[in-house]
Amino acid sequence: MPSVTQEEAKSPPPAAARRSPGWFARVMDHDLTASFLASRVTVLAALVTLALAVLALFAPLIAPYNPFDPAQVFLIDSLNPPRWLPAGDARFLLGTDDQGRDLFSAILYGLRVSLIIGVLGVLMAAAIGITLGLVAGYVGGRVDAVIMRIADVQLTFPAILIALLVDGVVHALLKGASREDTAFGVLVFSIGLSFWVQYARTIRGSTLVEKNKDYIQAARLVGLSPIVIMARHVLPNVIGPVLVILTINLGLAVITEATLSFLGVGLPPTQPSLGTLIRIGNDYLFSGEWWIVAFPGLTLAALVLAVNLLGDWLRDALNPKLR
């Protein structure tokens, strides 16, 4: 592809290239890089994702106000429209919410919460799914049957329903603890338990193939324990496809968290995620304060769309059938 050769010519990996190629050269040379740069939409999606991630990561530094500091929030500032509207206040770029919090700052902090929960939830789902998939595939027999039947039953329910159920049950079990202390962990847990099936199925499939290869037989002959074989020998060879599922599921996890918070069983208004902000804003839609729901909504939509586009691209780029 011409655009890529140009790209390489423009920025030759300095010095290192003459000896063994450095990491930069290897990255630039890779098929993935070529297909990435060939798709403008994907580059844009990656930039948007990166920008949102940076905003979320450095929220405390970028945000003009700390929406959780009572000393900086005044009720008298509540329901201010965005700055560019006639009634807007110059101090608040995107206006304020019902409690007088600066909406721009609240969105940055909310984005941070949404992203962290999404990432942790997806990682937890992957950890559960990979472990169960490895065990099911490697051990086989009755263990395999039980794990895969559980997966089948779970697949009959939409993830959002599972997440709602887990959320309800865990909060019931944790009776006494206030919602504010537990909401974060419970959300990660619900997302983890809702999305593990896909990882388990994928990993089990490739483990079944890998298990009968010679190097595994050799490891067994040497007398390594099954756990060591699974973790050190099988896992590195079956983990590849997980990256794609992770990316695709991240968008879903963010949506799930936002939905739970919107429904009022996720994060409380004192530590709002994007979903909580939209829930708050929804109450003011009829009285004309559209900005409280619009800007968090736009941020959420941009985040999910960008992550989904990246996931789609990664899936196609790594699919050997489409190369």
Added chain:
Amino acid sequence: MLAFIIRRLVQSIGVLLAVAFIAFAMFRFVGDPVNQIVSIEASAEERAQIRESLGLNDPFVVQFARYVGRAATLDFGISYQFRQPVTKLLGERMPATLELALVSAVFALVVGIPMGVYTALRRDSWLAKLFQAVSLVGVSLPTFLIGILLIYVFAVTLGWLPSFGRGEVVRLGDWWTTGFLTTSGLRALILPSITLGLFQMTLIMRLVRAEMLEVLRTDYIKFARARGLTRRAINFGHALKNTLVPVITITGLQLGSIIAFAIITETVFQWPGMGVLFLQAVQNVDIPIMAAYLLLIAFLFVVINLAVDLLYAVVDPRLKVTVRAA
């Protein structure tokens, strides 16, 4: 064929029993059922007595069997919040959810199939590209955001359609209420069913497009062209007909998740259905309602799944041969 049906039936019952087990475990171990019934001042003896009379001291298996037996006769116990039988509560709200789900599914099919056909036949036209872009956005936008957007545009700004409730409903028979027979009922259905059906619509559109592209490449379509059939006869008589089998399957399977996703749509539009009831149950830890709803969704899914499988075997004769392998 008979063996196939029996095996599927046994599998379905297995799934239902597994879900019933989860529902029962929630029922039994999340919070003490006795505490939900007696007052706080009840003495230890009174508690023990109620415990005995409820059969909570029986072996686990016996209790589970009793729970399944009751569930089979549609007895799911008494709601903690409302102090009313769960069956009655769910029954009252079921018509609202089922009507909404039905209209959403019809909307998804009626709009999704033509869009899919169009994007497959005129792949490079700007309208097809627009449809593709819209479908991507439809997949990425959370349901509640679409609902809020529609409410803001069509209810708040334009004031054309109602933003909440079912409108006027007509009572049919003992327990079924319908919104199909009044103007306000029909108008109230429009926004919620678009919100609920949009995701399925984009799914169907993408599916029809992919299937059409595949079928149009096959030899019998080339042969039909060579025979000089009209474009219309080829596209709709030959190609579309063959893409519809998987579409019907997927739509059937999606019906279960439409009903589950109705939880979100019902909340946005304050629709008096089962989803809102379930959400209240989750918020207030009303385990009997949660358990019953879980079983209901599982039952619907299993029935739909079974029906689709059987229909498939009837529609596609090739499957009869390979059924043993499946």
